[in-house]
Amino acid sequence: MEALTPKLVGARVKRLEDRRLLTGQGSYVDDFRPPGLLHAAFLRSPHAHARIVRLDPAAARALPGVAAVATGAEIARLTRPVRALSKMKEYRVTSFPPLALGKVRFAGEAVAAVVAASRYVAEDGLDRILVDYEPLPAVSHMEAAMGAGAALLHEETGSNLLLAREFATGDVDSAIAGAAVVVRERFRFRRHTAVCLENRGCLAEYHEGTGLLTLRSATQCPGLVRDILADLLDLPEHRIRVIAADVGGGFGAKSSLYPEEITVAALALWLRRPVKWISDRREDLLATSQAWDEIVEAELALGADGTIVGLRAEVTADVGAYSIYPWTAAIEPVQTISFLPGPYRVPHYRAHARGVTTCKAPMGPYRGVGRPVAAFVMEGLMDRAARLLGLDPTELRLRNFIRPEDFPYKSPSGIVWDRAGFTETMLRARETLGYEAARAEQAQARAEGRWIGVGFASYVELTGIGSAIPVSPGMPVATGTEAATVRVDPSGTVTAIFGIASHGQGLETSLAQVVAEEMGLPLEHVRVVHGDTALSPYGTGTYASRSAVLAGGAGILAGRAVREKAFTIAAHLLEADPADLVVNGGRVAVRGTPDRGVTFREIANAAYSGARRLPRGMEPGLEATRFYDPYFGTASSATHAAIVEVDRETYEVTIRRYVVVEDCGRIINPLIVEGQVHGGVVQGAGAALLEEVVYDGAGQLLTGTLMDYLVPAATLVPTMEVHHVETPSPTALGGFRGMGEGGTIGAPAAIANAVADALSPLGIEVSELPITPERLFRAMPDSGGADRGSRA
């Protein structure tokens, strides 16, 4: 039996959800206004670190229109504090109360909540809450936070060092001591945050008649949120429904559990009224998870021929005030050392990561997680080594890539890379760029006094992670499976229900393509449902570039099971051998005799008619639920190439060309893959050139508006050329590899390398991101800048 329908997997299908989303027909949290709705607003700490001496909500409670004011103590009676656990040996568990209890640990932390008839009145209520704070010393710098004199953020731990982890393979010290060349650098990747078009927000309703609590949330992870809410609120899990309908972007920042979700759910239970909270942009910038803030001291040792012999690194991450659930504070720094060796053969490796708590919004996952920093460091070291050895930087990479014969390759941090096109992406990127010509143009531009640079970055990431390892190192929460239910209704159309949640990636389209192809149906016969724990089989959500692999795999299995049953029924109806049947456009017919066939409608009709029309003993109905666990996961890789120009007077960086050659295995929809690359590259370019969360020494956020936290605008976006190397995953069903984060991993490194290449005649290295005009100005030898030096 086989499908003859035109290939859907691999087709450039326009996104099915876009008509809805682009014409204002989407259903975001704020679009829901149930009767009796109350609006919550959160009082947020103005202090970075302070004891709450007194909190008096009486005047707020007396304000007409205010239904309730909740304090930390009251919410603590309704819920438990969140404790993100880890199996890591050197990990100190800390509590994250939904509303501050006794003290606050970052400016912006939620201290109390006012629930009122409107958001206006709720905010008027905030004005009337009296809080006496006793300020404590701010802990604002990660390195100082580990010092003896630093104030302690979490008394229960006895240290601001929340975690440490080391990976070691071989004898790196001897390798480095004996190496022909060693390059060293102290890299600084500044703090970032995801800026979603839709701010965070949630709406909780408790239905007394059914005892059902429904939480609508702008989350990537409805399943994870439901699991933990059941525990925190002490409710049976089947009495909680979490819905993430349309969600306007997540980028990892909506994959964690947030205090507001717990508080709003608890308030709805308490008040027996629907309660909604929509974050405003100020709150999102203050209290949404932040990312990537790391200092990496790294050394790369090579032989005289450019062969890598060893890599040693110390990573320090500013994990902010709390360990975020479920990923923990380990997610960023430990991912960084997991992926630091990149797509290269590194025989000797030792890397140590530390996570330090400070008075800042908690660090969480953000598109790329650890790997943007890892690629920035490793690719920066590769370029430094190439300059030192007088080798072409692309040549140096080609000499060190894990070769086809090395797969499966166990990386020095223990990750197994299956067969992937590292070398191919580099060769294609060079060819697409017209590398020789680009270098010639660069030489010409330099002769004219212009600063033009060419930069490359190659990386590999682990995506579609199965049950072999947790998505975040040490995390005890299972994230290795997803499921799909494929249901054929009596008319023959299909509803495919997934536990993942699409928040802009086009999963409604790509998963429909997978299911329709597997079943031999036209695309329009399949409707994808996602993001609703009450409708779907168990799943956790969309994060870590997993949904194409895990949900796609589950969709294949469920679609296949239904198709097989449909064929058995069709064979029975047609009095034919199932092996002789083919399906084409929703009609199952005997091969070579197209007249002898039945439609899916007829098959489904038979399936629901019961024993009278079914083969003896067959269970009626036409649906299947299947779970999928890809176990190890998939290697997804790419090479990025950038040509930039640095203005000699303003130090502005302009991206002149941008090339991406990526290998995400078998492509479900090239349009969607390219869209993900485009968006990711823009986000990575923002990280490279613009975006930086800044706190002052007192722990006050200085980038609390979008006039100060600079996200890329259209004028920054370069023309991008995206090409594909399709090396099907040898292990994952369908051959798919996850790819949603890659653009953001490659772009900061490629742009940094291009800028460093442009400035190489001046001897200026790029060791800090973002590369701002100010930083380049200071690095210029004749700038008269405040702190001259040769580092940007």
Add this chain to the structure above:
Amino acid sequence: MKPAPFEYHVPTTVEEALAHLRHYGGEAKVLAGGQSLMPLLNFRLSRPAALVDINRIGALSYIEEENGTLRLGALTRQRAIERSDVVRSRLPLLTEATALVGHLPIRTRGTIGGSLAHADPSAEYPAVLTALEGQVVARGAGGERILRPEEFFRTYLTTTLGPDEILTEVRLPIPPPGSGWAFEEFSRRHGDFALVGIAVLLLVEGTRCAKARLVAAGAGPVPARLRGAEEILERDGLTEQSFEAAAARAAELVEPDSDIHASAAFRRHLTRVFTLRALRKAARRIHGGH
């Protein structure tokens, strides 16, 4: 980010608006385009007892040329100025500067009077008003006051406009034909507030630079007229050497602050770079060149 409660009035005449302002005795705010005031209200950084919304006072929106002066009603939208033919032909410096004000939706709502009354020293209009040696008209109970830029701008976000006065008109003298002009600025992204903005006007007699006007935005508490640099141009003429000398002098004259976007040293550097760029551009435009 919801404003604190306020009373709301929508007068249709200036007199009616002034009566409201008098009634609240300094506790009311005038709402024009709202592009700066609304965020301040939403952040609760401004908590006026009342808003006097002047958007329905049609008499405050006009662009008229009269006796060598362009008179603009305070409520004239920035977008209307940007698209105005008379502005483009008589005061192209204003057209060029307007295109740099925020983004299109901001200019569609934002007004010239609102921008001047807000008095953000890094904004374009205060610098243009200063470079053109224009005037603003403030109307209050006691009649009209006509204020020059140095009489109007006091410091950051502060003018000498009284709490019961409304800025009603902006008067910009039209430079003689053949003058050179340019507005150049540097911002991190298109549409952001400028780290440094430079307005240049060069009035020529024959080949001589009779008068030079050089104003820096974003370089101090009020738009900075860079007289010392102007004098170099008036003395030494319009040569590349004098441009460079004037640009270097401009960088010394400004008193910029440091913030997260740029240090004072970098802003001085940018002042030099953009003064030079603006001077070269302005010189090219003398006698209708491009």
